[in-house]
Every structure is written in C-alpha cells, then in structure tokens.
Amino acid sequence: MSVSPKNHILKIGYVPLIDSAPLMVAQEEGFFKAEGIEVSLCEEVGWATVRDKIIHNEIDMASTLIGLPYAMHNGVGCFQTSMTIPLIINANGNTICITSDITKETLGDPAALSAALNARVENKGRKWTFATVNPYSTHLILLFQWLSKHLKEFISEIDIVFMPPQLAPEMLEQGMIDGFCAGEPWGSIAEANGSGWISATSIDLNENHPEKVLAVPQSTLEYKSEAVIAAGRAILKALPLCDDPDYQKKLTKILASKPALDMSESAVKECLQRTFKNSSGTQTPIHKFSGNEVNKPTNEKERWVIKGLKEAGLFRKKMIATGQLMQNDILF
Numbered sequence: 001m002s003v004s005p006k007n008h009i010l011k012i013g014y015v016p017l018i019d020s021a022p023l024m025v026a027q028e029e030g031f032f033k034a035e036g037i038e039v040s041l042c043e044e045v046g047w048a049t050v051r052d053k054i055i056h057n058e059i060d061m062a063s064t065l066i067g068l069p070y071a072m073h074n075g076v077g078c079f080q081t082s083m084t085i086p087l088i089i090n091a092n093g094n095t096i097c098i099t100s101d102i103t104k105e106t107l108g109d110p111a112a113l114s115a116a117l118n119a120r121v122e123n124k125g126r127k128w129t130f131a132t133v134n135p136y137s138t139h140l141i142l143l144f145q146w147l148s149k150h151l152k153e154f155i156s157e158i159d160i161v162f163m164p165p166q167l168a169p170e171m172l173e174q175g176m177i178d179g180f181c182a183g184e185p186w187g188s189i190a191e192a193n194g195s196g197w198i199s200a201t202s203i204d205l206n207e208n209h210p211e212k213v214l215a216v217p218q219s220t221l222e223y224k225s226e227a228v229i230a231a232g233r234a235i236l237k238a239l240p241l242c243d244d245p246d247y248q249k250k251l252t253k254i255l256a257s258k259p260a261l262d263m264s265e266s267a268v269k270e271c272l273q274r275t276f277k278n279s280s281g282t283q284t285p286i287h288k289f290s291g292n293e294v295n296k297p298t299n300e301k302e303r304w305v306i307k308g309l310k311e312a313g314l315f316r317k318k319m320i321a322t323g324q325l326m327q328n329d330i331l332f
Contacts, residue, residue, distance in 0.1 A: 015050065036230055065136055071314075091293075095181070095186075127157060133163070135314060166186065248273075
C-alpha cells in the first residue's frame with residue numbers, strides 16, 4: 001500500500017506498560033517504516049494526558065484503556081470527540097489482590113468476611129476501600145464483577161478509589177485500601193511482599209476479555225485514513241511476536257529499556273512468563289496479545305464493555321449502542 005506524503009506522519013500516544021509492547025515492537029522491528037509511514041511514539045504520563053492530547057489534536061491516536069474512547073465519544077468527563085476502535089491490542093492481564101488480613105477461607109464465608117472487613121475498617125477508621133486505575137477500564141468492570149460475587153450485599157458501603165497501579169501494593173501494605181484490581185505485575189508484587197494475595201484474575205473472570213485498544217479519532221481516520229490502516233497493519237505484525245517465546249528475550253530488553261516502566265529485565269521477564277490456571281485447569285499466560293479472538297473488534301466484545309461499565313455505575317444516562325465504536329472492517 002502506498003501512503004501519500006500529506007498523511008504519512010503519525011503521532012501515536014501510549015502509557016509505558018507491558019500492554020504497550022506491540023507499539024514498541026512495531027517501532028523496533030521497522031514495521032511502521034515497512035508500511036511506508038513515519039511514526040512517533042509519544043510516551044505519556046497517564047490516561048488523562050492521552051485523552052487530552054487526542055482531544056486537542058496533539059497526537060493522532062493512541063493505545064488506551066478500552067473504556068476511554070467510549071467516554072470521549074460520548075463527552076463524559078471531557079469534550080465530546082468522535083472515536084473509532086479498529087483494533088484490540090491485547091487481552092487479559094489483570095489480577096484482583098485483597099488484603100492478607102482476609103484468608104481464602106474467610107472469602108468463602110460471607111459472615112466471616114463481613115466480620116473481618118468490619119474489624120479492619122474499625123481499626124483503620126474508614127469505609128471498606130478498593131482501588132483500581134481508572135473509571136473507564138476493564139479493571140473497574142472486573143472489580144465490580146468480583147465484588148458482586150463476594151460482597152454483593154455490601155457494595156453500597158464500599159468506596160472505590162483510583163490510583164496509578166504502581167501505588168496499589170504500597171497502599172495495601174499501609175492499610176489505606178482493602179484490595180485492588182490492576183494489571184500485572186502489581187498483584188504479584190503485593191503477594192510477594194505479604195500484604196495481599198491474588199483472589200482472581202482476568203482468566204478467571206472473563207478469559208480473553210479485551211483490555212487495551214487502538215483508539216482513533218474520526219478526524220484522524222478521515223484525513224489520514226491510509227496512514228491509520230498502515231499503522232494498524234504494522235501493529236498486527238508485531239502482535240504475534242509479543243506472544244512468541246523465541247522473541248521474549250528481545251521483548252524483555254525492549255520493555256526494560258523504558259525508564260518510565262521502572263522494571264528490571266528480570267521483573268519484565270517474570271511478568272511476561274506469569275501464568276494462571278484457566279477454567280479447564282491449564283496454565284495460561286496472564287498477558288495475551290495475538291489471535292483473532294483477541295484482536296478483532298466484535299459486537300460481543302463491545303456489549304461486554306458497555307454492560308460492564310454501566311453495571312459499574314457509568315454511562316447510565318447515555319444511550320450507548322453496540323456497533324458504536326468497534327469496527328472490524330478497517331483492518332480485518
């Protein structure tokens with residue numbers, strides 16, 4: 001495909017996380033250049049920055065939390081910006097970690113769980129508090145799914161707070177929160193330091209759920225359509241490499257080279273190799289990047305996202321219909 005000079009330069013935003021690996025690989029392996037485009041990967045400090053830079057046309061598109069483009073598209077908490085999702089970048093990746101003050105046996109006994117949490121609250125002088133990274137995320141969807149299973153009758157008494165994932169293990173250790181849902185390795189870090197234990201994972205709650213997406217403003221799609229498609233094709237080439245054991249050594253070096261990720265090579269390697277049992281008892285990597293069941297946008301995936309966000313209390317006054325953002329005819 002030939003990309004015209006007027007639209008061949010793209011600025012793609014991302015937050016330095018394990019989930020962003022496909023963008024880094026596409027750049028490292030020259031896949032963007034092979035597709036005839038010049039890409040500048042713009043490392044951002046957080047999701048609000050990504051959102052605002054898209055709105056103000058400072059970046060052309062971005063890897064984002066799956067719920068963020070829905071908020072932007074509907075003008076929830078920001079200026080309304082029409083968005084499209086042509087590609088899902090990865091699946092799974094998250095764990096729910098709860099305080100070590102609550103044992104696995106206690107979790108299965110509603111009366112004992114209530115007593116344990118009440119004792120913890122009385123000691124800490126606050127309400128039950130669980131944390132996640134952002135309101136418009138699968139983390140919140142999964143956390144509400146977990147709470148509905150274990151603490152359904154107490155949900156109205158629980159505070160949900162939002163914080164960068166790297167802060168969650170420390171906040172749990174200090175007793176500021178009772179649990180959190182975040183991407184790996186943060187649950188494993190809390191488990192390793194003894195402050196909490198992993199009660200559930202993405203694989204337990206909804207294996208292969210969509211996680212991060214390529215979020216593209218309609219304006220970029222309109223004026224730089226050829227470049228958007230070329231970038232999508234380059235990222236599609238990178239996705240299988242991120243799952244390939246033979247490529248893992250190089251992927252580890254790529255990720256560990258990002259100072260903002262703040263992870264050593266050994267920590268990155270451990271995170272990429274971390275597995276949990278799925279419903280059939282098979283050990284499955286917590287991070288998954290490739291395959292049509294992962295990357296292709298579908299109505300079923302969009303229904304899951306919309307339903308989950310609404311059940312978590314978001315978009316209750318917005319008519320969000322299936323087929324609004326996810327489009328599989330752009331890259332598939």
